[in-house]
Amino acid sequence: MRLKDEHKLNAIIRATLELTxxxxxxGIRMSDLAKRAGIATGSLYTYFEDKQNLLLSVxxxxxxxxxxxxxxxxxxxxxxxxxxxxxxxxxVDYVGEHxxxxxxxDLLKRSPYMTEAASQxxxxxxxxxxxxxxxxxxxxxxxxxxxxxxLHVMDSIVKAMVDFQLFHGRPYTKNIQQRTWGIVxxxxxx
Numbered sequence: 001m002r003l004k005d006e007h008k009l010n011a012i013i014r015a016t017l018e019l020t021x022x023x024x025x026x027g028i029r030m031s032d033l034a035k036r037a038g039i040a041t042g043s044l045y046t047y048f049e050d051k052q053n054l055l056l057s058v059x060x061x062x063x064x065x066x067x068x069x070x071x072x073x074x075x076x077x078x079x080x081x082x083x084x085x086x087x088x089x090x091x092v093d094y095v096g097e098h099x100x101x102x103x104x105x106d107l108l109k110r111s112p113y114m115t116e117a118a119s120q121x122x123x124x125x126x127x128x129x130x131x132x133x134x135x136x137x138x139x140x141x142x143x144x145x146x147x148x149x150x151l152h153v154m155d156s157i158v159k160a161m162v163d164f165q166l167f168h169g170r171p172y173t174k175n176i177q178q179r180t181w182g183i184v185x186x187x188x189x190x
Contacts, residue, residue, distance in 0.1 A: 009047060011037040016058045017100040025055065025107050052113045059108050059118060062101045067125040069094050080136055081189070087129065088154065088184050089177040095162045096176070102159065126151070133188075142188050154184050 015036035019028045030051060034041040048054035070090050074083050095102055108114055109122070123130070133150050136142030142150065161180040 008037070008039055008043065011039065012044065012047065012054070013058050013061055016054065017062075017104050020104045020107060021100045025104075025111050025113065030054075055108055055111075055113045056115065056118045059105060059114075060121065062105050063122050063125045066094055066098070066101070066105075067128075070126075071128060080132065080139065080141060081185075084132055084136065084188075085181050085185070087132070088158065088181050091154075091158050092162060092177045092180050095158055096166075099166075106159075123148070136188070143190060150188055153187050157184050157187060 012033070015033050016028065019033060019036060028051070030044055031041050033054075034044050037044075044054065048057060070087055072083075072086060072090065074086070078086075109119065129151055130147050133142055133147040137144055137147065158180055161176060161183065165176050
């Protein structure tokens, strides 16, 4: 893809996240999206065949960006608990700094636009987290249960803690990381 096209694609993604935050998924019209992105409506169809294709492509971008952010190269001697703690704290930061992307992904996963294939692709992005949970279960550190369900518990706790902080008008600070890790640790480890 040419550089110019990459800029347009990034503008479309940004506009989609902004409009989702303002109007929800159902409120997004392709003409409004094109206007917000600064391109002609016909240009949208150069990149995406329809609204569903657009939304799933934005989801792919959002999820892969989040997965890249959360992935971290650990030292061989790092314990599983240290790796999990570090990942949860990075996720707290990501959620705090990327509210529009989080809102978009949460709305899309519950919408009729989401497909089974896109849902599986999302889980594939975060396989490294499932692997961590399974490793913890095998070692007896993490509670037994469906690893995907345990990841959803962690996801819900992180989002709830950041939302609580922001809802009460408190500035986002690093101490929320430690408080969130404590709750996640209690939920997963006991």
